[in-house]
Amino acid sequence: ELGDTGDALGLSVYAVGGFVRDLLLGMENLDMDVTVEGDGIFFAESFARTHGCRVRSHPAFSTAVIVRPDGSKVDVASTRLEYYESPGVLPTVERSSLRHDLYRRDFTINTLAFCINKDRFGLLTDYFGGQQDIQERIVRVLHNLSFVEDPTRVFRAVRFEQRLGFHIAPHTENLIRNAVRMNVLDKVGGTRLLNELILILREREPVRAVFRMAELGLLPSIHPALKQVGEAERVIHETTQVLAWFRLLYLKDHCEQWQVYFLALCDRLKQEEFVGICKRLSVPGRVVSRVFGLRNRALGVLEAMQRRLKHGPPIRNSEVYYCFQGLPLELLLYLAARTRHEEIRRFVSLYITHLRQVRCTLDGIALQQMGIKPGPELGYVMKHLLTARLDGTITTTEEERSMAMS
Numbered sequence: 001e002l003g004d005t006g007d008a009l010g011l012s013v014y015a016v017g018g019f020v021r022d023l024l025l026g027m028e029n030l031d032m033d034v035t036v037e038g039d040g041i042f043f044a045e046s047f048a049r050t051h052g053c054r055v056r057s058h059p060a061f062s063t064a065v066i067v068r069p070d071g072s073k074v075d076v077a078s079t080r081l082e083y084y085e086s087p088g089v090l091p092t093v094e095r096s097s098l099r100h101d102l103y104r105r106d107f108t109i110n111t112l113a114f115c116i117n118k119d120r121f122g123l124l125t126d127y128f129g130g131q132q133d134i135q136e137r138i139v140r141v142l143h144n145l146s147f148v149e150d151p152t153r154v155f156r157a158v159r160f161e162q163r164l165g166f167h168i169a170p171h172t173e174n175l176i177r178n179a180v181r182m183n184v185l186d187k188v189g190g191t192r193l194l195n196e197l198i199l200i201l202r203e204r205e206p207v208r209a210v211f212r213m214a215e216l217g218l219l220p221s222i223h224p225a226l227k228q229v230g231e232a233e234r235v236i237h238e239t240t241q242v243l244a245w246f247r248l249l250y251l252k253d254h255c256e257q258w259q260v261y262f263l264a265l266c267d268r269l270k271q272e273e274f275v276g277i278c279k280r281l282s283v284p285g286r287v288v289s290r291v292f293g294l295r296n297r298a299l300g301v302l303e304a305m306q307r308r309l310k311h312g313p314p315i316r317n318s319e320v321y322y323c324f325q326g327l328p329l330e331l332l333l334y335l336a337a338r339t340r341h342e343e344i345r346r347f348v349s350l351y352i353t354h355l356r357q358v359r360c361t362l363d364g365i366a367l368q369q370m371g372i373k374p375g376p377e378l379g380y381v382m383k384h385l386l387t388a389r390l391d392g393t394i395t396t397t398e399e400e401r402s403m404a405m406s
């Protein structure tokens with residue numbers, strides 16, 4: 001369809017970047033990037049008009065996003081040249097050739113263009129040896145300044161290498177190490193850095209990428225405290241197991257995998273180091289204090305439980321419930337990964353799969369109708385009933401009623 005619009009307007013249209021890479025690798029990729037030889041915005045608007053799509057245009061960059069009725073998106077770029085007139089100022093954009101457009105890209109494997117006009121459909125343009133590098137499974141930059149121009153590419157290199165099972169070419173790896181040595185990551189804003197980290201930690205199997213980042217010195221350049229990530233190795237590996245277990249439960253609750261890995265990555269860090277990393281990643285202050293508070297509480301709970309297991313009487317379900325209540329899933333899963341006690345892991349599991357759903361049949365209104373006054377007394381009765389339900393000392397509404405009255 002995109003090709004038809006190109007044909008109608010007399011414009012050459014190419015699928016480019018990750019979409020073509022994954023096509024050649026036989027992998028699914030629903031994000032389509034398209035480059036138009038000519039005015040991409042005009043193209044996108046024409047396509048949207050005839051196909052009932054919305055379009056968001058960015059004239060300053062000669063780009064547009066087509067949003068289909070089903071929500072899927074196509075990024076449209078115009079072949080263009082960007083001039084940085086002075087550092088820090090937005091680039092001046094001018095139209096140029098497809099070759100120039102592809103030359104600006106990060107790695108050769110992302111520089112293939114697949115023509116989607118009808119008469120040349122499927123014709124592959126390969127200026128920089130992308131096909132060969134895909135075949136040989138190599139991540140290679142196009143030129144020596146690639147990481148200096150855009151330091152976030154060091155993370156992209158690791159992400160592609162690990163996701164696709166490729167190898168970063170030796171020269172490219174040297175350029176990464178040089179860039180790290182030159183502290184180029186210091187100039188990258190926290191939000192961009194966090195985004196790259198999130199993308200890696202959201203990958204299907206992020207653990208090898210984490211250790212590859214550590215080995216290339218990328219983690220310490222986010223924050224010096226991340227140098228000791230090796231010490232968190234056990235917890236990071238356990239995180240994979242715990243997340244696999246959680247997925248098999250097929251619960252409706254959404255869990256942010258990246259957050260669990262992030263907590264694992266920071267496992268050995270002191271609270272102030274943890275806060276330092278969050279600040280470097282531009283996490284907003286109120287979020288930092290919330291996470292900081294919750295992480296503290298969770299670690300405190302873990303210690304208290306360990307002590308209880310050693311000395312105290314058996315831990316009751318209601319105790320597990322009140323310990324874990326209010327902790328987000330991500331923190332609970334992190335605790336399960338962190339603990340060395342099988343019993344505590346079972347408590348987390350029991351809480352997630354069962355205890356947190358437990359409710360009394362009699363709610364506040366029903367109890368008031370039975371004559372209990374609103375206020376602290378009602379609160380006390382409700383907690384008492386819930387505790388009894390959790391511990392299984394009562395199981396029916398009748399028992400709830402008689403307990404409430406006594």
Ligand code: CTP
Pocket residue numbers: 016017018019029031033104105106107110111150152153156
């Ligand atoms: N790109 C780049 N430098 C960056 C980010 C992106 O050169 N820092 C280029 C790459 O050529 C990439 C294209 O822009 O192919 C689109 O970016 P993105 O959608 O992030 O990359 P994909 O290759 O599609 O990656 P993914 O499979 O993770 O979506």
